Amino acid sequence: MSEPRRVVTDSMIGLKLPDYTRLSPRVATVLGHNPGPFTGPGTNTYIVGTGRRPLLLDTGIGVPKWAELLPIGLKELANSDEFEKIVLTHAHMDHIGGVKDAHRLFGRVDVYKKPWPGHDEPAGVPVSVIDHDAVVTTEGATLRAVFTPGHAPDHLCYYLVEEKALFTGDVVLGAGTTIIPDETGDLGQYMDSLRRLLALDVEKIYPAHGPVIKDAKRKIQEYISHRELRERQVLEAIKDGPLEVTAIVKTIYTDVPEFLHPAAAQSMRSHLKKLRNEGRVVEHDNRWGLN
Numbered sequence: 001m002s003e004p005r006r007v008v009t010d011s012m013i014g015l016k017l018p019d020y021t022r023l024s025p026r027v028a029t030v031l032g033h034n035p036g037p038f039t040g041p042g043t044n045t046y047i048v049g050t051g052r053r054p055l056l057l058d059t060g061i062g063v064p065k066w067a068e069l070l071p072i073g074l075k076e077l078a079n080s081d082e083f084e085k086i087v088l089t090h091a092h093m094d095h096i097g098g099v100k101d102a103h104r105l106f107g108r109v110d111v112y113k114k115p116w117p118g119h120d121e122p123a124g125v126p127v128s129v130i131d132h133d134a135v136v137t138t139e140g141a142t143l144r145a146v147f148t149p150g151h152a153p154d155h156l157c158y159y160l161v162e163e164k165a166l167f168t169g170d171v172v173l174g175a176g177t178t179i180i181p182d183e184t185g186d187l188g189q190y191m192d193s194l195r196r197l198l199a200l201d202v203e204k205i206y207p208a209h210g211p212v213i214k215d216a217k218r219k220i221q222e223y224i225s226h227r228e229l230r231e232r233q234v235l236e237a238i239k240d241g242p243l244e245v246t247a248i249v250k251t252i253y254t255d256v257p258e259f260l261h262p263a264a265a266q267s268m269r270s271h272l273k274k275l276r277n278e279g280r281v282v283e284h285d286n287r288w289g290l291n
């Protein structure tokens with residue numbers, strides 16, 4: 001099999017996005033202003049719908065700058081002063097942390113997400129339970145939830161029927177690749193989630209971080225190919241004998257600056273765990289080798 005030509009090597013670092021932007025007749029975004037190496041300029045929080053009370057999709061980490069911008073963005077972009085409801089992709093702090101601010105500003109509207117016991121508390125209210133295939137509507141927009149675990153066990157993407165668009169949360173990003181956390185992530189589930197998204201009739205992606213992706217299918221396929229390539233590289237790196245994770249990272253991540261190697265190591269451990277689940281590698285004394 002030939003190597004894929006496109007490999008994801010771009011990153012979030014240095015990306016800039018406006019404070020708020022109208023993206024389509026029914027979608028606008030307000031920047032979360034929680035910048036970082038893995039969040040880029042910050043989380044995109046989306047205003048969705050065409051009515052006077054649209055819905056808010058994700059809420060950032062909860063910084064004052066976002067709470068300042070949100071009512072301004074809502075007024076300017078949607079000519080609105082209130083939200084009908086809040087919808088969340090998953091319980092990571094940079095998506096759920098702003099719920100309290102939104103409630104303070106706009107009242108305690110319902111918050112919809114797939115529950116993740118022990119992780120939903122920062123929302124500050126009990127969540128309204130939704131799961132795979134649930135439909136959430138507001139005037140001018142129909143969202144269908146797609147269960148996409150792997151980055152987080154509670155992750156839902158939302159398919160926007162009217163635009164054949166997908167709110168991907170952290171499953172597919174506008175730049176760089178997704179982190180699969182050591183403790184709570186699962187690369188095998190993540191790959192299944194990507195394949196589930198690829199099977200949808202999707203044209204455009206509104207990611208939680210970075211700019212809008214216009215060619216959705218190509219991006220999702222690129223993500224799948226990237227992980228498949230990494231997997232082949234891992235197996236290649238240990239074919240002559242077991243190695244520690246840091247040594248595997250040094251062999252493979254020649255194109256990635258050293259300060260990102262801890263994140264790369266996390267990604268390598270995800271690959272190794274997936275391969276171990278499949279019975280293809282074994283671990284002995286922190287060294288990983290072929291089974």
Ligand SMILES: [Zn+2]
Binds near residue numbers: 151152170
């Ligand atoms: Zn996340």
